[in-house]
Amino acid sequence: TTPVSCHKAIKMNDNHNKPHTIETIIHAALTVTRPTTAPTERTNAGTFLEKWTESLDSFQDYMHLLQLFCSADSYAQLEQNLGSADALSVKLLIGTMFYKKCKCDFTRLLGVASDTGNALMNVISASLTYESNHMSSSSCNANQGDDYQKPSLFVTQLCASTAAIAVQRGEVWVKELVTSCSAIIMHQQETAAASSSSLPHTTTMPRGVAMQILTMLPAEVDESINLRFQEKDHLTKIVLAQGLWVSHVVPCILISLSSAAGTGGIAFALKLLSVWAESCHSTLSQLSNATMNDGRSILQLLVDILSQQQPHDEDIVVLASKVLTSSLLEGSDSGSSTRQQSVLAMLSSLKGGGFIISPFSYFA
DSSP states (O other): OOGGGHHHHHHHHHHHTOOOOHHHHHHHHHHHHOTTSOHHHHHHHHHHHHHHHHSTTHHHHHHHHHHHHTOHHHHHHHHHHHOHHHHHHHHHHHHHHHHHHHHHHHHHHHHHOHHHHHHHHHHHHHHHHHHHHHHHHOGGGTTTOSTTOOOOHHHHHHHHHHHHHHHHHOHHHHHHHHHHHHHHHTTOHHHHHHSOTTSTTOTTSOHHHHHHHHHHHHHHHHHHHHHHTOHHHHHHHHHHHHHHIIIIIHHHHHHHHHHOOHHHHHHHHHHHHHHHHHHTTOOHHHHHHOBOTTSOBHHHHHHHHTTOSSOSOHHHHHHHHHHHHHHHHOOTTTTOHHHHHHHHHHHHHHHHSOTTHHHHHHHO
């Protein structure tokens, strides 16, 4: 199947006001993503996709598309028809559109068709499980370890959609999503299986996917609050974030940092630490009080990373610097003995342990 007839198919569906077929949607996405498409045809295809995704009925189509992408036989047929590169381009474009759709219209969908909303969550979860298992068996990730593989871009899009949906559904769903993800990271399968339907089929996922969802949640919460401009929501968010930070996220970060094998796992854990520490206004004292399995505090780990004479990974140094900087700038623990002791320890490392100076000299 080629996109040659796509333009005609789009016009026919628009003129006769008929439901759009999955094939027509795929053809339109292919027309938009192919670099050889004529400008007029790309514009028409883009206009069609915009009109299509504006309708609540498109959620049903998105479910069918996710099921197609996450079926080995169906996706193999799509690759055979379009070619592997074009099939992936279509998949990623649909994934991006789906994320934006979830952010804008999921609440509206629940108001008129709650069953569809719940079915959609099941499809997302099943898709994440399929993609994660496929990622685990991929030879390109063979050396990264099952727990800390870097998610594919499509998995990242699905994780972002999951976070956006949870935020739209409210605090209870955010809490349940954090509970489900943290249970996976902590290897508490019983808790994960017993948790709410916000993420019903995730117990088979690698920890990397659960960490990816957790990493995306704070930004979704912040954006949702910024759009509403409500001070009450902001205060509620701080209380919610602090509670989840202490009870669920910190233990996840600790176990991830303690068990991370190689730089991949450490980078995952530091990324998670970075976004939540900033969102929750984490203090230097909190970093000093959180202790890993080897007896070091998170603060000491950050100091150790920023004292390496020859850092292996620049991204890890940047993430460690970001976490430490945001905690230093957060002054809610000013005057506390823990903060004073932490600052003195860092000054001591600065003088004699190569803290900041060593990595700075190396990269310079």
